[in-house]
Amino acid sequence: MSDAIRTRALTRDFGPLRAVNELELSVPAGAIFGFLGPNGAGKTTTIRLLLGLLEPSAGSAEVLGHDVATAADRVRAASGALLEHPGIYERLTAERNLEYYGRIYGLGGAEIAARSRELLQRFGLWEQRAKRAGEFSRGMKQKLAIARAMLHRPKLLFLDEPTSGLDPASAAALRDDLLALVAQEEVTIFLTTHNLDEAERVCALVGVIRAGRLQAFGTPAALRAQAGAGHDGRSGQTVEIVATGVTEALRAAAAARPEVDSASVRPDGVLELALVDGARPAGIVALLVAGGAEVDEVRRVTPSLEKVYLELMEG
């Protein structure tokens, strides 16, 4: 599968501030890529660079096969964007907003009408199509902006915080729409979000950026596995054992076993074990039972993307 986005040491300075620092990204076509990072990390600057709105200070970027430094117009022609703000013309009706962007992308009148109807119905705005967008709620404007970005069936969608301002039901519906869009039309989506649960649900790949520098890149599963690795760098897993009668002697005995990196009893009484890679907890359970403890439940703990993110932010 070819890359929809590929950057090589992409860098952008604003005076003494390095907003994007030697960014290396490869986003395959047809994937949803989640770009995570705190405010001011460089996410929006990266989108601006990829759309050719800003020129890089160093490095290069290729989007949909076009070098953004020399063919930004082609990148923009094949992309749709929902940027930091919805960018909706509030004096125009919802329908006119879509008509304007349809004309910009060279769609015919009938095509604009049909596609507008399809998208406005999908986002529940069809009944409000003749209302001025200025009368819309923030969530409705956001939906209209997403419809506008999708109107011309772009090959690549840049969505900057698309679910901000949406109610939970609309946000969930949008996530489903994005997944459907990728499945049906093979669109590549470059999505920035603060919602880690959202990234975990929809993104095939995620990148975490901090202070302009890419901290991590990979599938959510790979990043979680990376977070589960021990401090010595060995990969491993965490197991929780819910049991009664776990004494300090039993905890120490468990900790001393070769397959255990560390063992601790949490305030809620749960025994938390960090196991070395590939180890199974059966031997430890047997040890506990033999020592007089009553084991109710044994569960493997998968680190969430949130944990990965927070670890990366703590640096």
Added chain:
Amino acid sequence: MRAGDVRTVMWKEMRELVDTLTGGSRTQLIVLAFVGLFFGVVTPLRQGAAWLTSGTAAFSYAFIGMVLLMQPIADVFAGERERHTLETLLSTRLDDGSILIGKLLGVLAPAWVATAFIYLVAIVATNVEFGDGHLLLPPLWSAGTTLAAIVLVPGLMAAIGVNTSMRADTVRKAAQTLSLFVMALVFAPLIASRVVPHAWLTSLLSALAGHTPAQVGLLVGAGLLVLDVAIVMVALARFRRGRLALD
């Protein structure tokens, strides 16, 4: 620059203007009605049939165009920036020239049409009041000069205005800067008459005296046209997506 893209941007500018005039705030409609009534009916009736042949008419109708343009031209970029629609527009496939010229013509064309309509109303009003059964029409040189003034003087203001609007943070700042330019334009002849040596002015007036009004009009029109185009070219050269998106 593509003609179709220019038309698309013009369409949106005019659509917004129509939607603003027909709904919500009616301020611009009231200003238009007042200006239309004053220069289309009241002034010609007070001045009599001579209004159609006076050189003052050209200045008056050029002034109308400038008044009608003041707010919309300040708004073209600064307004979009203020309302956070500019970056989205810049992220589309439209090229710089199409955006700039589309916006310029999108606000100029309605001002031209409205001013020409007021001029037409003035001709009709003069005929109704002073025609006495005959058709009173302005001489060709007068009509030509007035129409050229209607197009070129607001064109100059729009060219300056679009440069101002591109760099202003807010519409208010753009309008303030633009009004300084307008004042400079209005007072330029007065200031020139005080600053330029008397001998130069005398020789200029005597040089012009040797020409017909049509020739003088043509000369001034050509100068204005060159100036308009030059200032638009400056705006095109200053059009930087990155700077516009970040400002």
